[in-house]
Structure formats: C-alpha cells, structure tokens
Amino acid sequence: MFNASDANKVSVLYTKNGVLMANAAPTAEGADQVRGTYQYVFDNFNYDLQFNILEIEVSGNTAYARSTSKGSFVIKVSGQTVAVDNRELFIFKKVNGSGK
Template sequence: MSDTTAVRELLDTYAKALNTSDAALAASLYAPDGVFMPYQAPTAAGPQQLLEAYRQIFEQIQLDVEFTIEDLTVDGGTAHAVTGSAGRVTVHADGSRAPERNRELFVFVRTDEGWRIARYMFNKTAPASAGS
C-alpha cells in the first residue's frame, strides 16, 4: 500500500472514530507524543490526555461528519493534510442539532505501527447559507 493510501485510510478511520464517538479509537490513531489542539478547548498531548479530551468531547456531542481531503502531501516519514469536514452535530444536553463545518490541519508521522497523527488542529467555518 502506498503512503498516500495509508494516510487516507487513517483519515477514514479517524472519521469513523468521530462519528461513532469512539474515544479510544480516536486516541489510538495518534503517535505516542501526538498533540490535539481542539477549537476553544485546551491542548491535549500524549495518550492519556488525548483519551480524556475525546471522552469529554463525546460526552457533550455526537458528530455525523464527512471529511474532504483538500491537500495531502507525503514527504519521507512525515505527511500533512488540509481537510474540510461537514455534517451535523447533536448536543447531548438538549438534543439540539446544528450544521457542523470545520477546516483541519493534520501532521502525520510514520511509526513502527504505521502512520499516526502527530499534530491535529481545527477551527469552525460558517455553515453554507440556504440557497448557496
């Protein structure tokens, strides 16, 4: 399998983790020194903080999103991807649903276990307005 295909599969698995609220799966996709920089939340670094960060997120919301890869570059043992995600989010506290759109930056490293997320951050983008 090519490196590009392996990174794409990693992103597919990450989307699955988000959409199934699987904190353990999400955290397992990171390198041992991986860092997650979520929107309006503290940075999580290392396996335990990553797991806790995803648990806290999934306690609050349920995601139903799809990723679009806008740019993917592999260079030796590192890679980066710029992605967009779009779908819906359900807030557990009140059951409300809303559009969810983000842009993301992933940095990957090749490890003995295969490709893993080294750094990941995202921010919100405005949902498309009706009729656009």
C-alpha cells in the same frame, strides 16, 4: 471512526506524544490527554460529519493532510443540533510502518 464516537479508536491514531488542538478547547498533549478530550467530546455530543480530503503531502517519514468536515453535532444534554463547517490540518509521523 469519529462519527462512531469511539475515543479509543480515534486516540490510537495519535503517537504517544501526539497533540490535539480542538476548537474552543485546551490543547491536549500526550496519549492520556488526547483520549480524555475525545472521551469528553463523545460523552457530550453526537456527530454527523462528512470529511473531504483536500491535499496530502508526504516527505520521508512525515506527511500532512488538509481536509474539511461539514455536518452537525447534537448537544446531548439539551438535544440542540448545531451546524459545523470545519477546516483541519493533520501532521503525520511514520511509527513502526504506520502513519500516526
């Protein structure tokens, strides 16, 4: 979904009070800010990332996942390609039977 640059598809993975703490960006809190952050990112950059899940732990209605992503993004305005090598931590909550 991320590589498809679709802010709506990515943002629905968050709860209505979800938090996104992206590198070099203000913290986005709540559905509108999360969607807005992804929209800004996708409007300005094209991503080509490969994700690797390192660990998933589940406890009741809460879970976390550690992952890495590696690849590149292109800055649309300049055409410059930038290599990226990230580490991520996702915290999930079960909402209506689905992890968000």
